[in-house]
Amino acid sequence: MPTSVNFWLVKTEPESFSIDNLADAPQQTTCWDGVRNYQARNYMREMKLGERVLVYHSSVNPPAVVGIATVARESYPDHTAWDKKDPHYDPQSTKDNPRWFMVDLKFERAFKRPLPLDELRGVKALQEMELLRKGSRLSVQPVRKGEFEAILKLAEV
């Protein structure tokens, strides 16, 4: 695993939390809780303060990359795992030995034009992007520098 990865992508269902919700949040910052997948958790633990994160809207039509956030706080225990009433409650995560972690993300900007998945599939520079892999379900992913830059470029057009 390269330690130099410093661009990321997170998925969210805008029905429950959209990039507009992030922009409207206090300090335009929120904790990115509820991730319950080990690989995604491990990536979150690698996130460093200030690193840039693509925000992706899933389970909508069309699914699209919609903007950018930055890491506002590095990983710390996800307290929602300790809350019996939380849908993401996990009795196996304890305060002494937390199983799940989250980061804080701060809004950077929303693209004027969301970039639909469909369009991204046609972009050469993105051919190996994790997001575009068939059956890719990872909700927190590393993004290559070249991929991040290609996406930024598309967003300006």
Place this chain on the structure above:
DNA sequence: GCCAACGTTGGC
């Protein structure tokens, strides 16, 4: 350690 059953994600 294998693998079938089950649950979830998420595009379509």
Place this chain on the structure above:
DNA sequence: GCCAACGTTGGC
């Protein structure tokens, strides 16, 4: 709503 592609669980 369907279903492919995963990840997790648990019996053996």
